[in-house]
Amino acid sequence: MQNQRKTVVVMPELQYQEAVFTVAVMLLTINMVIIVGSLFPSTTGISVKFSTAQILYLGLFEGLILLVAWRKSLKDSHKMVGPVYAFSRELAKLAGGDLTAKVILRPGDAFHETAKQINLGLDSLKSRITTVKSIARALSETKDNSELTSLTQQLNSELDGLITEYGEPSETKNS
Numbered sequence: 089m090q091n092q093r094k095t096v097v098v099m100p101e102l103q104y105q106e107a108v109f110t111v112a113v114m115l116l117t118i119n120m121v122i123i124v125g126s127l128f129p130s131t132t133g134i135s136v137k138f139s140t141a142q143i144l145y146l147g148l149f150e151g152l153i154l155l156v157a158w159r160k161s162l163k164d165s166h167k168m169v170g171p172v173y174a175f176s177r178e179l180a181k182l183a184g185g186d187l188t189a190k191v192i193l194r195p196g197d198a199f200h201e202t203a204k205q206i207n208l209g210l211d212s213l214k215s216r217i218t219t220v221k222s223i224a225r226a227l228s229e230t231k232d233n234s235e236l237t238s239l240t241q242q243l244n245s246e247l248d249g250l251i252t253e254y255g256e257p258s259e260t261k262n263s
Contacts (some may be wrong), residue, residue: 101198103165112157116150123147171199187214204208220246 093212123146124136138146174191189210191203223243230236 105160109157109164112153115248116154116157119146121148123150167196167198170194171197171203172205173255175199178206178210182210182213187217216250 121136123143126143170193171193174193178189178191187210191206191210193200193203220243223239223246227236227239227243230239
């Protein structure tokens with residue numbers, strides 16, 4: 089597979105946030121088992137002695153941690169889902185023929201580097217199509233055979249720089 093990565097952490101900020109959340113949920117689960125075990129020692133087989141007040145405080149503290157983790161998870165997922173929505177919206181515009189499409193993300197969103205690369209690609213595509221349209225107009229207006237040959241060569245050169253099929257070699261990389 090050509091698209092397989094060897095590096096596990098490719099977006100450290102985002103991935104580490106999710107890892108911390110996962111670890112927090114695991115710790116909360118373990119603590120809840122301990123609390124249940126201390127409340128009902130005969131049914132769980134766990135023998136940990138806490139006072140009722142300690143159990144209540146621990147339960148309240150864990151509930152608070154769970155609410156904070158839940159809120160943070162929603163905010164973090166919004167930072168991921170928002171950009172995916174923006175990518176989808178702008179690529180739909182492109183599919184409809186709108187070459188002015190540009191991905192604009194909010195400052196706290198994830199995927200800024202990806203948006204930058206998509207925008208560079210969109211700009212490059214717009215530039216090439218603008219050039220091809222200009223050459224096509226000149227072709228339709230020319231009467232001179234030598235100018236026609238020159239414009240046709242320019243048009244072919246622009247079109248050769250576009251890869252339109254999988255596995256097709258890139259002409260622009262070789263030049």
